[in-house]
Amino acid sequence: MVKNCWEHEDCGRQPGGNKVEEFGVCPAATYEGSNGINRGKNAGRCCWKVAGTLCGGQVQGSWAEKLMDCAKCDFYNLVKIEEGEAFQP
Numbered sequence: 001m002v003k004n005c006w007e008h009e010d011c012g013r014q015p016g017g018n019k020v021e022e023f024g025v026c027p028a029a030t031y032e033g034s035n036g037i038n039r040g041k042n043a044g045r046c047c048w049k050v051a052g053t054l055c056g057g058q059v060q061g062s063w064a065e066k067l068m069d070c071a072k073c074d075f076y077n078l079v080k081i082e083e084g085e086a087f088q089p
Contacts, residue, residue, distance in 0.1 A: 002082060004029070004044025008075050011054050023059060027052045038083050045079050046088060 005011070006029050012019030013026035028047035038045035047053045048070035051062045055073070060066040070076050080087050 002039050002045065002079075004040050004042075005047040005053070005075055006044065008078070009054075013054050019054070023054055024052075026054060037088050038079050038086075040079075045083075048073070048076055048089075 004014075006014040006017065006026060011017070011026065013023055014020075014029040015025055017025075026047075028043040028050045029041075031043040031050055034043035034046050034049065035041065037043070040046060043050045048066065049063055051060065051066075053060050053066075055066065055069060060069075080089075
């Protein structure tokens, strides 16, 4: 079974998560416009495309601002391997 970013990173920002009060609900967990991309729920397997995700303990900015960090991310690279030729960056 593939994991979404909030499951892999255990960030607690999914609806009902333990960090929602502190950081808010992550937009990757709720953005339905990306549902199914890379077999994820909402933007859970393309979180790098969504502003406001929590990475390195800090809420991130726009896609352009976080692009270089995301390309180095373990989760990004795991999804890339798991999806193979079907990977949608």
